[in-house]
Amino acid sequence: xxxxxxDLGIPQQSEDGAGRAATAEETxxxxxxxxxxQIVDYITGEAIKETEKEKVRQRTARALVxxxxxDPADMARDFRVTVSEEGAKRKRTKTADIxxxxxxxxxxTANLRRVVICKPEPKGRGKNVVKxxxxxxxxxxxxxxxxxxxxxxxxxxxxxxxxxxxDYFFLKKVVSDFGAxxxxxSDWAVADGTLGSRTVASHQRLRRAEPERLKIAxxxxxxxxxxxxxxxxxxxxxxxxxxxxxxxxxxxxxxxxGHGRFHTGLKExxxxxxxxxxxxxxxxxxxxxxxxxxxxxxxTDEITLSDRALAFIVSEIASYDLSGTDVxxxxxxxxELVGTNxxxxxxxxxxxxxxxxxMVEILDPKDYETVLDPTCGTGGFLQAxxxxxxxxxxxxAGTYGxxxxxxxxxxYRDKLKEYAEKHLMGADFDPFLVRATTMAIMTLAETTGNxxxxxxLGFPRGHLSGVEEAKKKIPLGKTVDVxxxxxxxxxxxxxxxxxxxGSFRDGIAKSWGRNKETGEIEESLTSRPGSxxxxxxxxxxxxxxxxxxxxxxxxxxxxxxxxxxPTDEAIRRYILxxxxxxxxxxxxxxxxxVDANVNILTTLLFLKRKTDQEIRNHRLRTxxxxxxxxxxxxxxGFDRRGNDLFKREPDGKIVVETSVEQERxxxxxxxxxxxxxxxxxxxDNDLPVIAEKYREFRAKYSxxxxxxxxxxxxxx
Numbered sequence: 001x002x003x004x005x006x007d008l009g010i011p012q013q014s015e016d017g018a019g020r021a022a023t024a025e026e027t028x029x030x031x032x033x034x035x036x037x038q039i040v041d042y043i044t045g046e047a048i049k050e051t052e053k054e055k056v057r058q059r060t061a062r063a064l065v066x067x068x069x070x071d072p073a074d075m076a077r078d079f080r081v082t083v084s085e086e087g088a089k090r091k092r093t094k095t096a097d098i099x100x101x102x103x104x105x106x107x108x109t110a111n112l113r114r115v116v117i118c119k120p121e122p123k124g125r126g127k128n129v130v131k132x133x134x135x136x137x138x139x140x141x142x143x144x145x146x147x148x149x150x151x152x153x154x155x156x157x158x159x160x161x162x163x164x165x166x167d168y169f170f171l172k173k174v175v176s177d178f179g180a181x182x183x184x185x186s187d188w189a190v191a192d193g194t195l196g197s198r199t200v201a202s203h204q205r206l207r208r209a210e211p212e213r214l215k216i217a218x219x220x221x222x223x224x225x226x227x228x229x230x231x232x233x234x235x236x237x238x239x240x241x242x243x244x245x246x247x248x249x250x251x252x253x254x255x256x257x258g259h260g261r262f263h264t265g266l267k268e269x270x271x272x273x274x275x276x277x278x279x280x281x282x283x284x285x286x287x288x289x290x291x292x293x294x295x296x297x298x299x300t301d302e303i304t305l306s307d308r309a310l311a312f313i314v315s316e317i318a319s320y321d322l323s324g325t326d327v328x329x330x331x332x333x334x335x336e337l338v339g340t341n342x343x344x345x346x347x348x349x350x351x352x353x354x355x356x357x358x359m360v361e362i363l364d365p366k367d368y369e370t371v372l373d374p375t376c377g378t379g380g381f382l383q384a385x386x387x388x389x390x391x392x393x394x395x396x397a398g399t400y401g402x403x404x405x406x407x408x409x410x411x412y413r414d415k416l417k418e419y420a421e422k423h424l425m426g427a428d429f430d431p432f433l434v435r436a437t438t439m440a441i442m443t444l445a446e447t448t449g450n451x452x453x454x455x456x457l458g459f460p461r462g463h464l465s466g467v468e469e470a471k472k473k474i475p476l477g478k479t480v481d482v483x484x485x486x487x488x489x490x491x492x493x494x495x496x497x498x499x500x501x502g503s504f505r506d507g508i509a510k511s512w513g514r515n516k517e518t519g520e521i522e523e524s525l526t527s528r529p530g531s532x533x534x535x536x537x538x539x540x541x542x543x544x545x546x547x548x549x550x551x552x553x554x555x556x557x558x559x560x561x562x563x564x565x566p567t568d569e570a571i572r573r574y575i576l577x578x579x580x581x582x583x584x585x586x587x588x589x590x591x592x593x594v595d596a597n598v599n600i601l602t603t604l605l606f607l608k609r610k611t612d613q614e615i616r617n618h619r620l621r622t623x624x625x626x627x628x629x630x631x632x633x634x635x636x637g638f639d640r641r642g643n644d645l646f647k648r649e650p651d652g653k654i655v656v657e658t659s660v661e662q663e664r665x666x667x668x669x670x671x672x673x674x675x676x677x678x679x680x681x682x683x684d685n686d687l688p689v690i691a692e693k694y695r696e697f698r699a700k701y702s703x704x705x706x707x708x709x710x711x712x713x714x715x716x
Contacts, residue, residue, distance in 0.1 A: 033653035034646075040656060040679040043075050043098070052120035056165040057097055059212050060118055064098070065676070066210035068188065072676065075100055076107045081115070083147050094148050102156075114159040114188070115148050117141075121165040131227035132220055132312070133167045135184045135270070142169055142182075149173050151180040159188050165216070184270050186315035206251075206321035208403075211329035214320065218244075218333045221313045229309050237337070241439050242286060242303055243313050245296075249289045251323045252446055261285045263318045269311035278314050279307040296438050296448055324409045327390050327416070327444050331383040334443055338378040338436050351380050351486040351555065352591050354636050354687045355604060359484055359553040360384045361691040362583060362606055367392075367419055369481035372474055372545065374456035375538070376426030379437030381484040385424065386416055386444050402662040402673060413446060420445040425474050427452040427459075427466065434466070457537050458500045480546045486555040489535035496531035507540045508532070508574055512566040521566040521573075535560065536571060543578050543609055549706055551582070552607040558586065561603055577618050579607035580704040583629040585690055587636065594642040611706050626704040629697045637685035645684040655682045 034040070039050040042061040048054065057077070064070045079099035083092055098116035105111040119141075135142060145160045152175045160171040160182075170185040209217075218240070225236035247262045254260035261281040268274030283303055290297040303310070322330060335353070360381065365371050367389050373381045390412055394400040404412065420441055426449070428434050434453045441449035450473060452466025460471050474480055495501060501509050509532055511524035535556055542552050560568050561584070575581070583606040592598040610618070617623045638644055647655040661676045 033649050033656055034681055035653060038654070039681070041077065042678070043072055043077050045677075045679055053097075053118055056121055056163060057118040059165065059216075060116060060161075060163060061098060063210045063213040064100070064116075067207050067213060070100055071103060074103050074105075079107065079112075079115075081109060081112070081148060081150070083150065094144075096148055109154070112154065112157045114161070115145070115157065116161045116163070117145055117148065119162075119164040132224045135169055138162070138167065138169055142171065145169070145171055146173075146182050149182070151175075155180075161188070166220070168220075183267060185267065186264060186269050187319055206324070207319060209320045209322070209325040209329055209333075211326070211332050214325065214329055215333040215336055217316045217320070218337045221316050222337060224312050225305060225309055228312075229305060239303065239305055240313065240337075241436070242289075242297075242301065243282065243310075244317070245293075245439055245442060246282060246285045246289050247317055248322055248442055248446065249292065250285055251321070253288075255323070262314060264311060264314045269315045272307075275307040275311040278311045282310055282314060293448060296435060322443065323413060323446065324404075327383075327387045330443050331387060331440075334440050335378060335380055335383065338440065350378060352594070352636075353380070353384075354685065355486075355555065355587060355591055356380045356384045358585065358687045358691055359555075359604055359606075360388045362585075362604075362694050363482050363484065363551050363553050365389070365482045367415070368423070370423045370425060370474070370479050371482045371484065372425040372427075372480045373484050374427045374459075374541065374545065375485050375487050376428050376437050376451065377433055377486070379426060379440040379451075381486075382424055382426050382437065382449070383440055383444055385484075386420065386441075389419060390416060401660075416445040417447045420447050420449040425450045425452070425470075425480070427454050427456050427470060429453075429455050429464075455500070457495060457534065457541055458497075458503075459541075461499070461503075474545070476544050477547055480550055482551050482553075483542050483546050484553045485538065485542060487535045487538035489533060489557055493534060494531035495534050495537055500537075501529075501532065504532075504537050504540055508536055508571055510570070512570045514566050521569050523570075536567075539571060539575065543575075543607070546609050548609050548611040550609050552579070552605075552609070554605050554607070556603055556605055558601040558603050561605070575605075575607065578615060579609055580614075580626065581628050582606040582608055582703065583631070583694060585630075586632045588634060590638060590640050591633075591636050593640050594638055608703060608705055614705055627697075627701045629694050631686075631690045631693065633686040633690060635684045635686050637683045637687075644681075647682040647684045656680065657682050 034047055037050055038047045039054065039058065040046070041048045042058050042065075061072075061075065061077075064075070065072055076099045077097065079096045080093045081096055081099075083094045096112075096115040097118040099107070099112055100114035100116075101107050102111040102113055141162050145162045149157050149160045149171065150173075155173075155175040158173045160173070162169045162171075170187055172183045172185045174181045174183060221243075222233075222236055222240050225231050225239050226233050229236070231239065250260045250262035262285060263281075264278050265274065268278060286303055290299065290301060305313075332353075365385055365388065371382070371385050373379075376382060391400060393412060393415065394402075399408070424441065424445075426434075426437055428437065428451070431453050434451050438448045438451045441447065441451065450469075452470040452474075454464045454466040454470055455462050459467065460476065461467075505528065509529060511527045511529050512521050513524055514520070515522050539554065539556070539560075542554055546552055560571055562568075583604075585604040585606075587602050587604065589599060589601055592600060592602060614623070635645055649655060656679050658677055658679050661678060662673055
């Protein structure tokens with residue numbers, strides 16, 4: 001493979017602690033492959049051993065760059081600091097796991113501005129954390145941080161952080177004539193930064209979130225409610241979503257005024273009166289939210305958290321500019337939290353992210369097309385559609401890969417809101433999932449979108465609250481251009497209600513047998529099935545829902561497409577009669593085992609509904625043959641246990657590649673867009689490759705059938 005280099009421009013620390021300019025050889029580590037158990041350090045770009053502590057340090061360093069805009073060149077790892085002296089010949093030192101220096105200055109103690117202590121994540125906690133510590137419970141840990149920050153002898157080293165990836169503690173050193181005091185803070189200040197430093201990304205109060213850090217923040221909030229307030233997980237989940245909705249609403253109504261209510265001072269959460277003030281602001285805000293979104297919230301919905309818990313959650317997410325944070329970052333954080341708490345016993349609510357992204361990439365919805373997921377669950381397909389559209393707009397503008405400026409953030413936010421209100425549709429039978437998806441759309445597009453509470457198989461009949469509105473906006477065969485769905489499937493959840501099955505008697509809901517003489521399948525005229533698996537019916541419903549020329553992406557168990565039985569063969573014939581087959585992608589069992597706990601082989605099937613004339617041509621056997629894209633994914637980036645899979649060299653070493661991240665940083669007092677070149681292991685995932693191969697296939701072979709926009713043949 002090609003030799004990969006990094007140009008980090010990092011001042012190096014000499015053995016005696018004095019800083020000096022680094023040579024070209026020192027700033028360009030040659031990383032081409034990794035040994036087993038190695039990773040690429042985010043600060044230096046060098047290959048290092050991956051330990052539990054190192055995982056925490058790497059996440060923290062990345063967040064410091066992406067959220068606080070700290071230049072990696074102003075960081076050092078394992079920086080030694082003299083903390084006390086005992087006699088003239090003996091010195092005692094401590095090590096800062098991450099040291100942050102005056103912007104552009106050499107890495108010496110005199111230029112030290114911030115220090116970070118990182119510890120391994122506690123075993124048995126992580127995603128399953130149920131109790132978050134407060135500063136008083138971490139006295140010994142904070143004593144070590146104070147010692148590292150120093151006293152009045154180093155007044156400019158004013159900020160400290162202690163973290164184990166689960167707990168985060170921040171200290172501010174205040175030096176006076178009477179010595180140094182260390183105050184608990186909820187975060188590092190964003191507005192003015194460290195005294196003498198210009199390493200803070202923005203002089204605004206809010207900052208854009210880094211995906212991993214936002215995911216941790218969401219998880220910490222939920223776990224605080226669950227563990228510290230004693231609430232069940234589902235109750236904790238909804239309490240957090242109430243507050244998240246209030247945060248998004250507050251950003252919208254206070255934009256440009258500077259008078260938002262969802263905020264906390266850096267010291268306010270540690271004072272009883274301060275916590276009471278936070279609580280009063282947020283409870284008042286939530287009452288406004290309920291009045292604004294009557295279709296989402298009930299009058300009886302209320303925040304039942306203590307003032308202490310409310311202050312904790314506000315302090316965790318108040319500083320984030322969720323409106324300006326990347327759609328994908330918010331989607332990742334939200335989807336993980338929702339999926340963990342609301343997935344069904346067999347994971348039927350949750351579609352793995354890799355499969356979702358591939359389906360959206362292949363169907364490529366446009367910003368004038370109406371997209372529907374009739375079994376939306378936690379809203380994965382709808383969220384991915386919004387991200388896809390934003391990425392498409394940035395590619396068209398030639399700014400893909402670059403951070404948005406203020407004008408772009410506002411423009412894309414408005415476009416996503418307009419699209420979601422007009423074209424983004426979802427439905428689900430579970431009212432809790434309807435609310436969860438509605439909140440997800442609000443988080444990403446600042447609008448509730450169109451999420452209907454109804455039974456999609458019973459539509460357009462039904463008694464649930466969303467049916468009437470859905471009949472207006474998504475009547476069968478009229479308005480839907482793209483349908484994406486992962487229907488619930490399995491013989492253990494059959495559909496036997498005749499009021500539902502009756503709608504499918506002219507299509508799939510028939511009894512089929514095989515002629516003993518010819519071997520051909522034929523419909524039984526004397527019997528009909530009393531129940532059918534839901535995925536079988538959803539095939540017909542998906543086809544009926546899109547308008548002629550509309551595109552479908554559906555997750556199906558492999559049996560429907562490969563079993564020799566007469567019923568499955570009849571379903572395949574129904575598909576071929578009513579649709580052009582665009583693509584078929586078979587997934588490995590790992591895809592759904594890890595995220596949804598479903599041990600079954602699945603296929604992503606992509607279809608295009610035929611016009612009435614095209615159906616007649618098929619029946620008359622005058623239809624021309626056409627090419628179909630087919631692929632088998634063998635690897636999806638992780639194994640059955642959820643461990644990452646990496647591409648490897650013939651000798652077993654992990655393949656490494658460089659990537660360039662364009663970051664908007666505040667360097668030496670000026671905001672600049674600067675490329676950060678990073679080496680990282682290459683995930684062994686066939687799905688992005690399949691998406692690219694499909695694009696190449698379509699460049700060579702246009703879609704079969706009529707183009708619904710032109711009314712002409714699109715290709716053969």
